[in-house]
Amino acid sequence: MTLTTDLPARTGTAPAPGEPLLRISGLGVSYGAGARVLTGVDLDARAGEILGVIGETGSGKTTLARAVVGLAPVVEGRITVDGHDRTALRGRALREARRGGLVQYMFQDPLRSLDPDLTVRQLIGEPLAVAGVARQGREPEVLAALDRVGLDRALADRTPGRLSGGQRQRVALARAIVTRPRLLLADEPVSALDASNRNHVLRLLDRLRRELDLAIVVISHDLDSLAGIADRIAVLYRGRLVEQGPAEPVLDRPLHPYSALLAASAPGLDRRRRADLALLRTPAQASPPGAACVFAHRCPFADADCAALPASRPHGPGHSAACHHAPDWRTRRPR
Numbered sequence: 001m002t003l004t005t006d007l008p009a010r011t012g013t014a015p016a017p018g019e020p021l022l023r024i025s026g027l028g029v030s031y032g033a034g035a036r037v038l039t040g041v042d043l044d045a046r047a048g049e050i051l052g053v054i055g056e057t058g059s060g061k062t063t064l065a066r067a068v069v070g071l072a073p074v075v076e077g078r079i080t081v082d083g084h085d086r087t088a089l090r091g092r093a094l095r096e097a098r099r100g101g102l103v104q105y106m107f108q109d110p111l112r113s114l115d116p117d118l119t120v121r122q123l124i125g126e127p128l129a130v131a132g133v134a135r136q137g138r139e140p141e142v143l144a145a146l147d148r149v150g151l152d153r154a155l156a157d158r159t160p161g162r163l164s165g166g167q168r169q170r171v172a173l174a175r176a177i178v179t180r181p182r183l184l185l186a187d188e189p190v191s192a193l194d195a196s197n198r199n200h201v202l203r204l205l206d207r208l209r210r211e212l213d214l215a216i217v218v219i220s221h222d223l224d225s226l227a228g229i230a231d232r233i234a235v236l237y238r239g240r241l242v243e244q245g246p247a248e249p250v251l252d253r254p255l256h257p258y259s260a261l262l263a264a265s266a267p268g269l270d271r272r273r274r275a276d277l278a279l280l281r282t283p284a285q286a287s288p289p290g291a292a293c294v295f296a297h298r299c300p301f302a303d304a305d306c307a308a309l310p311a312s313r314p315h316g317p318g319h320s321a322a323c324h325h326a327p328d329w330r331t332r333r334p335r
């Protein structure tokens with residue numbers, strides 16, 4: 001991309017080589033007393049990498065992304081981006097950080113997140129305006145962003161109401177990359193799209209992370225969307241990370257019963273997944289009393305061990321799960 005504008009300078013120390021761009025440790029988010037949404041989340045994302053975050057509705061995926069951009073009430077833990085602590089940013093410091101455009105968050109609902117009265121040109125130019133780029137400096141960047149996401153420049157004068165769903169999602173993406181961020185948080189970027197648009201947008205994300213050396217966190221409730229593009233996958237259940245690791249073993253040899261259930265419920269069942277699905281049927285008996293594991297109530301293999309909260313333990317290169325019975329639950333007798 002041609003650097004024709006002067007975005008606010010990004011000061012501070014860059015992370016050491018090999019250091020993740022995004023580092024989340026021990027993150028807890030709570031909406032007021034008792035409304036705990038995330039607990040003890042540890043997660044990294046590197047430049048050029050796509051990290052998939054998966055979990056059912058209400059598991060805390062959007063909250064996780066919002067915490068990174070300072071929009072969720074963090075009560076414990078630490079979030080750093082490019083070596084800078086984002087956890088305690090408030091008020092003016094937070095606005096300054098947003099102005100820099102280092103991190104961009106793509107909202108879950110592209111139609112609602114785009115002002116219906118603005119043109120595509122204005123919408124994509126907005127983050128640049130926020131960053132203090134003068135009007136004449138914005139135009140070439142807006143056109144470059146349109147090109148990058150594969151949108152016809154002729155659409156620049158349209159309003160969102162006169163675009164297709166796929167085009168709107170591309171406008172949202174163009175808006176997110178126009179400030180040349182290092183980290184993009186894409187919240188359900190394809191869930192509102194039909195299969196063909198879905199593939200286009202996924203391929204586009206895959207290309208952008210390479211071209212822009214961008215770390216992308218793709219949030220999804222559907223494993224199939226992540227299967228083709230994620231390098232690593234993290235599985236959230238009720239606000240806790242139950243498994244994370246390279247995409248291939250997480251999808252093909254899941255360690256946690258919940259991940260196995262997700263994988264087994266996706267279309268295109270192979271024999272092993274079908275066997276998992278049979279194993280993971282809703283348990284016949286209630287979970288053992290006092291179970292601390294968040295998945296115990298749905299887990300056919302929960303027993304007295306699960307009274308203690310399972311810590312995340314490694315079981316392969318970069319692959320870990322928080323389950324007392326990982327990876328051997330398949331050989332146990334269900335309750």
Ligand SMILES: Nc1ncnc2c1ncn2[C@@H]1O[C@H](COP(=O)(O)OP(=O)(O)OP(=O)(O)O)[C@@H](O)[C@H]1O
Binds near residue numbers: 031056057058061221
């Ligand atoms: N502003 C808020 N105040 C109180 N509770 C909230 C707020 N935002 C979210 N929650 C709660 O936090 C939990 C996680 O919500 P979140 O939006 O992060 O889930 P999600 O995984 O993104 O779900 P979905 O797949 O439906 O988008 C839910 O129980 C939700 O009701």
Ligand SMILES: [Mg+2]
Binds near residue numbers: 063
């Ligand atoms: Mg959400």
